[in-house]
Amino acid sequence: MNTHTKPPQQNAESISRFGAPTGVTTGPIIGSRKIYVPTPQDPSIRVPFREVALTTDSEPAVRIYDPSGPFTETDVTIDLNAGLPQIRRDWLAARSFDTVPGRAVTAADNGNISPQQTVPACPAERPVLTARDGQMATQYEFARAGIVTPEMIYVAHRENLGRAAMLEGARERHADGESFGASVPEFVTPEFVRSEIARGRAIIPANINHPELEPMAIGRNFLVKINANIGNSAVTSGAAEEVEKLVWAIRWGADTVMDLSTGRNIHNIRSWIMRNSPVPIGTVPIYQALEKVGGDPVKLDWEVFKDTLIEQAEQGVDYFTIHAGVRLPYVPLTASRVTGIVSRGGSIMARWCLAHHKESFLYERFEEICDIMRRYDVSFSLGDGLRPGSIADANDRAQFAELETLGELTNVAWKKGCQVMIEGPGHVPMHKIKENMDKQLRECGEAPFYTLGPLTTDIAPGYDHITSGIGAAMIGWYGCAMLCYVTPKEHLGLPNRDDVKTGVITYRIAAHAADLAKGHPAAKIRDDAVSRARFDFRWEDQFNLALDPDTARAYHDETLPKDAHKVAHFCSMCGPKFCSMKITQDLRAEVLAMGDNECATLEAMASEGMAAKSKEFLDKGASIYLPAAP
């Protein structure tokens, strides 16, 4: 087990012109290896997992859901110029979509900057696909037609992770949870995936122009997913940094990534991201549209927005945040709020509506937006432009009015054949979280909910990954399908590499705690493996099974760096004499050596002891609890 001394590799296969990516982090997470497992339905469909081998012969290796893509293969060579392998190409080819020349890139797409400052586009070439009118294109349309797609087969096997190993105790363990009405099956089949998508209760964000995608599902009856945001802003950061942030975020477990760039080179940076992303990429098209009109929300119009939708759909973006629920009449509802409108998209649209005194063109043109997005199978992420930005504004009329409109729009999008999820807040104290989830399920017909946190208090800038991790775990338990991460820099600045990792790990904790509490049949496998390793003093196994093996190992080594201590039957917290686990292991041996009769006697003594004690008190005239004081 010397692999942990090997630092992540930095490959430098890419062009090194100004701003272009020159290398990303590759190689497996320490103690893991990437495996690809063929699905029983179609052996050509091979699903990735991360496998952690243990140092004991008495337990099998543990398989872990793995969104990190080819970057974490052993000795992999990544060529960012060529883009990732196109695992969906044949599946898409079988659907006979039209290949079109595609929209010409304009200078405005990159913010009208000088050629010297322009980041080159990723040279990887892909045909631009589009569906004809009447031709089925979306996973929703296939699902409703009763067709199981390769993406659904892939997702079923991916979600099914570990369940077979638990066949024996599955029913019992599944029952050990409170799912608040979710219907998590004991085994996920492709047909189950299809039925969930047809019902609108799950989506597979998968643009037909994103052949590199490793499909994944978002829905309350699947594993809870997390999203990480990346993106440059006008103030800082460039292309190389953004591609590495993507790779870094999925390395630690981000299931989808949103590119929230607002600065220069948006189009070209996105080309690098799309061609090298194995996870769904989401964007907020209004950001780029705003750049195209010089940053003045009042100058936005349908044409520039529509142009941006097509531009990004052709590049392969998998889901769009569309703030179509920010309607003119809701704007005054925000005036008396403590923190007004905190969504960028929401404030842009509110500004537009009020300046023109007109209903939002996103709302008015919603059916047209559906028609465009359907042609590429871009999923909707209906934006919560009026989400609360403070505890004071949680669950107010503005927020819920918008949510009701999102429910109305969900129905329209389904009618148009589109996949839909719904974005949610924000800042919400614990006692108001469940109301959000219940109302979303009711208003939006169980379309997947995708929330930012929520943050459960406003008083901890610098620690908002934690304030929000609390709310995220809870809403995930209640039924939220995807949790958008919050980093320690929220409210303060742009996250760096460490912040991205901290945010991702925190949200993996929240998502997993939610899966456990829902009674997800496979969730507990990993907890039990960690706990057994801990109890057996298998330190290397404990580290390798951890969400972040590097940090676990480093923390241990801070106090007890010697290699000998990794096999020691104690740790620095208690030292050898006070180690409860050591004492318990001795105890267990003694108990196991006891006869059945002896055990039975002790257990009887337990009941008798308590009964005797109770009697003793009652004999003394005491009641169980003392009377209240005068």
Next chain:
Amino acid sequence: MNTHTKPPQQNAESISRFGAPTGVTTGPIIGSRKIYVPTPQDPSIRVPFREVALTTDSEPAVRIYDPSGPFTETDVTIDLNAGLPQIRRDWLAARSFDTVPGRAVTAADNGNISPQQTVPACPAERPVLTARDGQMATQYEFARAGIVTPEMIYVAHRENLGRAAMLEGARERHADGESFGASVPEFVTPEFVRSEIARGRAIIPANINHPELEPMAIGRNFLVKINANIGNSAVTSGAAEEVEKLVWAIRWGADTVMDLSTGRNIHNIRSWIMRNSPVPIGTVPIYQALEKVGGDPVKLDWEVFKDTLIEQAEQGVDYFTIHAGVRLPYVPLTASRVTGIVSRGGSIMARWCLAHHKESFLYERFEEICDIMRRYDVSFSLGDGLRPGSIADANDRAQFAELETLGELTNVAWKKGCQVMIEGPGHVPMHKIKENMDKQLRECGEAPFYTLGPLTTDIAPGYDHITSGIGAAMIGWYGCAMLCYVTPKEHLGLPNRDDVKTGVITYRIAAHAADLAKGHPAAKIRDDAVSRARFDFRWEDQFNLALDPDTARAYHDETLPKDAHKVAHFCSMCGPKFCSMKITQDLRAEVLAMGDNECATLEAMASEGMAAKSKEFLDKGASIYLPAAP
């Protein structure tokens, strides 16, 4: 506002012999100042707060509960040799306790080490007080006799923080919470404190030999409190480090501190801690008793334990963890667990019981223990020696059998006149947390619950402040009175200075989120102040009101270090063009400029719009949700 450039002072007033403390962190938290407010009932009783002045004239300064003691006064000089001011001396003198010579310190008290290695005891001299038989000594006894003590007056004013300012909206805001049966009053009076203590529903841990204590309350109808653990172990750390950890932990908000030392010099290190602690100090006496018998649990007996209780009670320890619920018949119940017994005290007692095949002497001698603790008003913290150490073991029979016994012992302790709280788990998935709280309230007659976390998953060593912060926030909401922090080093090593701070801040978040959700009348004041500062771009106010101003400021400055940006109306996340708060402020001005009629028209439009849209769908023959797929 240049105070933030001034680093914390290091005073060096103390002796500098081997291992003795030579200085601790002093001075106010940046942007705050310490104030002392006389109570209306007795102006000689002065209660400390931390006050944050704002940069706007339109809002008052914000008062914050402050457990940090004199160390955070401006330009304070701390003499660790002399100990802190004895604010309780006159109150205690009025009670006419006996002054006794006190037990002689033996070499075994410090682990029988050589004089060269012995840390000197703190030279501050205090008389050793003890109550006579029949003389009232505990806050519980006074409360039941209808007597309001100065400690109760102090606590009432301390807890009442900020409520007067909210007089207007108090009822309404209080109603905005779900307290699960708690009875948090709108205003805390000394009589309310007395009645809660008399009912056993709250405690004021306050040994009569701890005159330096600033009294505080632990109970479900008071602010949720947090505890930080410090303590050396056989493997590492010494006296100077432990005293600084105490000062550091309370600086960031620890309400009580447990000294869990197990190594050498235990007695003398504790003398430094006691004489310089303004917060209640808790210990686990069995740890020191075990040291006295050479580390072999089997050699423990009542005499050495009793001797240790008296030794520590005379030093002024405010609460003792007593694992009297680990009974012989429960030991076999742990044999089939994934992680057996993870409490050090629990495993020691289980080992003793099984080796001797006898009932625990802590259980058998419980009434004698009560008699000793009553004489000094040492509060019970009834230990959960059988708490689950993994998700797999949560809420099992061993855990709940012990909890039932703790309920029985609570009743005994009350009968004996003692104050009691109950320790709780541990590792518990979210869906099993409420059962713990409900059972504890029921079995233990609402005696305060004091839990470690609970950790909501086992898979994140290195991040267990977060896995447990989630559970802590939830159980605090459900009614837990005090949350024992968990640091990032849990399961891996001993926490250093940074870990202690991270643990404390995380648990302040959890406790505050719980207070908010319970609808505590004063909790929201600080959230609203932060949010208004954020919306107004008052960066300095946002930093200074934060739980950790240093980190908030440092994170901001990483991306936008220039001073000009601290007054800028945007931040690095979105840049000037995309700042939703800036856009909203403009919007608000426009909305406020609109006439009432215009607003009314828009609101009507909101309702009509939705009605029309619904009608449109129904006219097209669509139902609200599409029929399920075939």
